[in-house]
Amino acid sequence: RKDLRDGCCKGLVAPTEVCPFRKRLVCGEVNDLNAWVVGGVSGHAGLFGTAGSVAKLLLRLLDIYKGRCNVPNFPKVLLREFWHIQGPGTGNTWALGFDTPSPAGSSTGSSFSPQSIGHLGFTGTSFWMDLEHEMLVVLLANRTFPKAGRESQAKMRQFRPLLHDLVRKIW
Numbered sequence: 001r002k003d004l005r006d007g008c009c010k011g012l013v014a015p016t017e018v019c020p021f022r023k024r025l026v027c028g029e030v031n032d033l034n035a036w037v038v039g040g041v042s043g044h045a046g047l048f049g050t051a052g053s054v055a056k057l058l059l060r061l062l063d064i065y066k067g068r069c070n071v072p073n074f075p076k077v078l079l080r081e082f083w084h085i086q087g088p089g090t091g092n093t094w095a096l097g098f099d100t101p102s103p104a105g106s107s108t109g110s111s112f113s114p115q116s117i118g119h120l121g122f123t124g125t126s127f128w129m130d131l132e133h134e135m136l137v138v139l140l141a142n143r144t145f146p147k148a149g150r151e152s153q154a155k156m157r158q159f160r161p162l163l164h165d166l167v168r169k170i171w
Contacts, residue, residue: 013028013048016142030045032045064079065083082095082096099117100114111164126160
């Protein structure tokens with residue numbers, strides 16, 4: 001089991017939701033049931049961090065991408081491949097493990113460049129990083145507490161572009 005329920009962060013992590021499947025309050029463990037069933041960590045869910053630690057990681061990756069630093073066994077060309085849209089010209093917005101802005105209705109809002117990468121989490125977490133303007137927004141929200149639903153999903157869908165446009169405006 002990989003989670004934060006009994007570790008160093010006990011009592012410091014906000015609850016996620018009252019899970020109907022687990023029949024209890026979920027706090028300090030992965031929300032995604034597929035990841036939970038396989039032990040708590042998978043490629044798409046189960047990571048915990050602060051906004052500062054997520055930003056620090058992403059800024060380090062940006063430095064590698066821009067060629068400002070070298071990391072052994074993690075060449076710039078590999079990162080560029082991960083952040084490159086797969087199947088360009090097909091309408092696909094996905095890179096390897098990351099999303100890029102959609103032509104219309106993107107969660108980035110209207111002011112992030114097409115050279116942006118991001119990731120959206122079901123619980124309300126997200127990040128977007130504009131590679132051209134070297135701007136980063138990390139959002140660690142909790143739209144699923146106390147219960148995930150369509151209303152909170154719709155509100156988050158409206159909120160994200162507004163937030164990103166505001167940050168870009170003051171940047």
